[in-house]
Amino acid sequence: MRLSELLDLPVFNGTVLIAGKYGVEREVNTVNMMDAPDIIYFLKKDELLVTTAFHFKDDLDSLLLLIREMNKQGCSGLGIKTKRFLQEIPELAISLANELHFPLLELPIHTSLGDIVNKSLSYILDIRTNELHHAMQTHQQFTNHIMSGQGIHKILDSLSSLIDLPVVLLNHQLQLTGRKQFHNLPFSENLESLISTGHYFHFPKTTMTAFSFVNGTRETITLFPVYTHKQYSYLCVLGSVQLSDRSTILTIKQATNVIAFELMKENALKQNTRRIQNEFFTNFIKGAFTTTEEVISRAKEFKLANEQRYICAVGKIDDEDKNLTLLQYQTEEELIHDTIESELQRFHQKIHIFTIDQSYLLLLEMKGGWKEIIQPFLSLLKKIQMKIHSHFQEDLSFGISNYAEQLIHVPVSYKEAIDALYYGNMSGKKQFIDIYQPKEVPEILRMVPFDQLKKFYTDTFQAFANEPKRDHQVLLQTLAVYLETHCQMSETAKRLYVHRNTVIYRLEKCEEIIGRSLKEPEETLRLRLAFRIKSLIQGNSQLFQ
The missing domain is CATH 3.30.450.40 (GAF domain)
Structure with missing residues (x-):
């Protein structure tokens, strides 16, 4: 309660506010009586102190120090009973209290300090009891709303x-x-x-x-x-x-x-529903269902129609090499998911969101033509990137597929989005949005048996596997960018944000490891094919993880 309200009690009749009138709205949570000169060390915030000023009758400096310290601690005010040890409150004390807007009270001689403390505390306790009783009733009322399903x-x-x-x-x-x-x-x-x-x-x-x-x-x-x-x-x-x-x-x-x-x-209910959705989509993408009819039937549970065109976008944090505990990672993943989901709800067409393999998969129900939807969709993804970067200081990149004519074709679109994301990362880009471009060579490679593709890749990069070192991943990335930029040194350095001489040094190291020159057309072709094969089969083989 406020000091001004406390002073309305009958026990304060005859009390005069002689200084600090602008502080009279200070809170009072308790009232204390001074019985020792070191009382200041035991006072609390929002506490009113009353005293006979016995300890200050010949020590004005100590009284001024008490006022300063009480104000510093956020006390409510100081009440002094005059005409006993102090005939009147010193002018310097009044002046200081006015300067600090600290309430200074002159208590009447006929009122006992014990009565002031007891009746004030009793009144404050009654108010707190009423507040607590009201809070309990309110809590029960709110709880009843929930229990009754409202x-x-x-x-x-x-x-x-x-x-x-x-x-x-x-x-x-x-x-x-x-x-x-x-x-x-x-x-x-x-x-x-x-x-x-x-x-x-x-x-x-x-x-x-x-x-x-x-x-x-x-x-x-x-x-x-x-x-x-x-x-x-x-x-x-x-x-x-x-x-x-x-x-x-x-x-x-x-x-x-x-x-x-x-x-x-x-x-908790939402997380359980989300988990079930993610399990369904993961199984769908990985071909765990035995029949098309089973996929279509299960998809209806999640409001996914088969006779509907879809665009698939896969988003992933560019750099996940952070020292996070499992709980911290899960918390951030959920917050990012919620942030993305809230933005999707504002989009004019329905977009489903799933979490799969530490990435965020957005499945857009396509209404109308590609040209009409792609630019608004790209704008939405850019807005999501900006919000994730602003809130979580994370760079989120997206790969976008071509559209699937039906739901059962979405696994192909998912792989296209993953390919677009992979090649964007291999090019050294950050916080990008890449659309999948059909490539003739990968389409041809898909017709080659898986085991033969894996053997070709392993044979090509066997030298790196024989002597694994910390810098081999950097060398392979540099080699991949160099080949994708048609062996242009300057463009490779630009994409990797390194000096041209660094690129030359890394490529020379690659030549030493594989034992062949990168100037030979057949060798560069072999390496290009090996990198393309990696992108095709990495989702199906633990070897490339």
Whole structure:
């Protein structure tokens, strides 16, 4: 409660506020009586101290020091009983208290300090008890909404009625959850602009956050974090909530607690559904189903129609060499998945998302022609890349397939997207979006038996396998880029972001290892084919992982 409210108690009759009137709205959580000169070391924030000033009757400096230290610690104020040891409060003390806006009270001689402490604490305790009782009732009310199946939206409606302010629930990206839409709310444009800046990502996660828009509307929004195990949502109050309004804050906190448990339950269900979807798609891609009819039947469970054209995009973090625990990796993967999913929901055509082999697979239901859809789709992927980079400091690249005429042809499209992603990585690019280009040579190579392709690749790079060293991967990457750029030194150096002499040195090392010159056309052709074969069979053989 505030000091001004406490002073209205009968026990404070005759008390005069002689200094620090601008601090009279300070919070008071407890009242203490001074019985030792070193009391300052035992005082707490929001504590009111009353004293007879016996220890300061001949020591003005100590009284001034006490006022300074109490103000520094955030105490509520100092009450001094005069006409006993101090006839009046010194002017220097009054001047200092006014300077610090620190409340200084002159207590009447007829009032016992014990009565002041006891009756003040009793009054504060009664208020806290009432607040606690109200909080328990509110918590029970919110819990009943969940238990009766009315859901989070009913909690929000009840909370809005209790605090007399509009309330909505936002996810970790400040996007509305539930039934309402942005355009129905007065703060929609301001919040949308806040989302676009990405500043919300650095909001405090343990305390409420309040801010006002200064674009003419003067709207105020107060956010209360709702922790749900791995990420935060926000209870958004469309209005100002003062820290001193304990009753309102306690009511809101009861709502956040109940909502947090409900969100955790919903998230567990969502993760289970996501796991089932990913298992189905993984089995589908790897050909685990025995018949086409089984694929079509199972796909209907996930709202995937066979008689539908699809475009497949596979996204993967460019550099996954980070020291993360399994839990940290899973948490980041889920957050990235949720971030991508929230962007897909804004797209004008349906896009399904799956996680497979540490990559994010987007399956676009294609309505209309390729030319009409590809540019909007590319814009969407670029926006996703920017958001992932902004929020997680990660570079996300995409490979895009040609469209599949039916769902049962999607595994081919998936391999095309993987090929596009692979060749983009081999070219040394970062945060790219590449569309698969059909290549005549790979199509021919697909007709060669798998074992023969693997033997050709192994024989070609056997020298590297015989003497595995740390720099062999760098050498192979340099060799691959050199061949893809038609043996152009300058272009190879440019793509790899290294000096031209570094490229020359690495290629000379490659020649030493394989024992043949890279200037021989037949040798470069052999190496080109070996790299193409690797891209074709790496998904089917553990040898190339």
